[in-house]
Amino acid sequence: MGKIVMVGQGQRVMESYDKGREGRGKGEGCAQSPSLPQGASERDREGEEYTQSRDFLQGSWEEAKKEDRYTQTRSLLQEAKEGNKAARDDMVQRNMGLVWSIVHRFANRGYELEDLFQVGSIGLMKAIDKFDMAFDVKFSTYAVPMITGEIKRFLRDDGMIKVSRSLKESGAKMQKAREKLQAKQGREPTLQELSEETGISREEIVMALEANGEIESIDQTYTPGDGKEVCLADRLPQEKDSHESLLNHMLLEQLLAELGDMERHLIELRYFGDKTQAQVAAELGISQVQVSRLEKKILLRMRNQVYARS
Numbered sequence: 001m002g003k004i005v006m007v008g009q010g011q012r013v014m015e016s017y018d019k020g021r022e023g024r025g026k027g028e029g030c031a032q033s034p035s036l037p038q039g040a041s042e043r044d045r046e047g048e049e050y051t052q053s054r055d056f057l058q059g060s061w062e063e064a065k066k067e068d069r070y071t072q073t074r075s076l077l078q079e080a081k082e083g084n085k086a087a088r089d090d091m092v093q094r095n096m097g098l099v100w101s102i103v104h105r106f107a108n109r110g111y112e113l114e115d116l117f118q119v120g121s122i123g124l125m126k127a128i129d130k131f132d133m134a135f136d137v138k139f140s141t142y143a144v145p146m147i148t149g150e151i152k153r154f155l156r157d158d159g160m161i162k163v164s165r166s167l168k169e170s171g172a173k174m175q176k177a178r179e180k181l182q183a184k185q186g187r188e189p190t191l192q193e194l195s196e197e198t199g200i201s202r203e204e205i206v207m208a209l210e211a212n213g214e215i216e217s218i219d220q221t222y223t224p225g226d227g228k229e230v231c232l233a234d235r236l237p238q239e240k241d242s243h244e245s246l247l248n249h250m251l252l253e254q255l256l257a258e259l260g261d262m263e264r265h266l267i268e269l270r271y272f273g274d275k276t277q278a279q280v281a282a283e284l285g286i287s288q289v290q291v292s293r294l295e296k297k298i299l300l301r302m303r304n305q306v307y308a309r310s
Contacts, residue, residue: 073091073094073138073139074133074139076090076091076094077091077128077131077133077139078133080128080129081129081131081133088125088128091128091139092121092124092125092128095124095139095140095143096121098124098140098143098144098147099117099120099121099123099124099147100117100120102120102144102147102148102151103116103117103120103151105148106151106155109155111155116151116154119150119151119154120147120150120151122150123143123146123147123148123149123150123151124143124146124147126146126150127139127142127143127146127147128143130146131143155168156168167207167208167211168208168211170198170200170204170205170207170208171208171209171211173198173200174194174198174200174205174208174209177189177194177197177198178194180197181193181194181197191205191206251306251309255302255305255306256268258305259298259302262284263294263298265284266280266284266291266294266295266298267295267298269283270295277291277292277295
């Protein structure tokens, strides 16, 4: 059998193992396993030596792998600092798991984890660019606070309306206290209970709740009980032009007069009687699906008539 040449990690591990065996042969280290009794057989001693050798090899192998990862990481960082884009991209890919582990700490903050991951990735790239090779620390030790800080800045500064840091911190503290009291009491805590739990005055709690609430657009739509989508802007009071209202009323009367009896009754029930499609179907003796189809057909015809007259 030819001689086996081992390189890299295996070479270092076997060299370390050979030194260990030589030491044991010369009486250095543990010449006899302390776990065996004085009168143990040779076979027992060989088995114990095998176990010690196996554990020694496994430990040495892990140490060698860690050393190689550390050396490889610093080599990539050096290349990235010298302008090697491939090395920089490689460093980013190798540390995606680190970013995700930090992102999950900020779950349930009102943001998608994917968005926070993008922000964390920016922090990772800043860490790669700013890491000083003179630092005698692992890259991950340096990168974690950079990634965390980037996400925290995003959570603090993001939003259409800027909220002070103190108010945001009070809101976060109040939210934790609220969840704790809800779980303990089985109900929504009062302002006084929240104030006693957090040490924040009731006035500041109210301000924090309002400041950290979600912003709603007047163009946002919602669906009330009747199933029709309504825009918030439609609910705002508006000044009405009496002349325009009169014309619209006259036009609507003409359009309704041109409908058949059942069609006119359906429209009156839906838009003047505030009936749901299910209620209209029960009153007219037809199915809800038929009500929906008829309503769409009637409204389309009325709209076309309005366009034709304008």
